[in-house]
Amino acid sequence: DTAVSQTPKYLVTQMGNDKSIKCEQNLGHDTMYWYKQDSKKFLKIMFSYNNKELIINETVPNRFSPKSPDKAHLNLHINSLELGDSAVYFCASSPGVGYGYTFGSGTRLTVV
């Protein structure tokens, strides 16, 4: 009954590979987000989707492509992985303005 679930929890892969991280929320929220937390622990917004439509796309390399098949799912596909992509990626959801976000437990991506 996890509210925001991410899979996988850990992902170790080689440079140049393509990988996907999945996120699902069962809260009925309209908006979903992807955040990246680097080794210095700064949390940075990457993408925001509202009802399957892209709202925010920060300065993220176009190797990162979010996909929202429905408003309960927001997946993150990463092409041609680089060492600098190693980080913890968090998915979050929100019912809208004036509410807090519910975060997933994160996916630790390690590129070797």
Next chain:
Amino acid sequence: DAKTTQPTSMDCAEGRAANLPCNHSTISGNEYVYWYRQIHSQGPQYIIHGLKNNETNEMASLIITEDRKSSTLILPHATLRDTAVYYCIVRPSWENNDMRFGAGTRLTVKP
């Protein structure tokens, strides 16, 4: 581009109140103050938010000064499990604005 200033770290004795300050001197009238925390290796957790009035829930109290230029998050009886990084965020109330996290305050609750 964080709009808030928080101390880098704080200590608190177990069982005592933890008072975490946040300065947001450039806050505008339609911006909320949000607090989150991140316990080691976990996702951030929403704690509380407010606009003008003080707020209280089962986790904490939020005290916002009358001029709204600063606020304090109060954990009334800190436990060891409250050790975490606490983030104060200001966010506009209109659509399509996301939460932007700064460096936060690392709170250590000591026995």
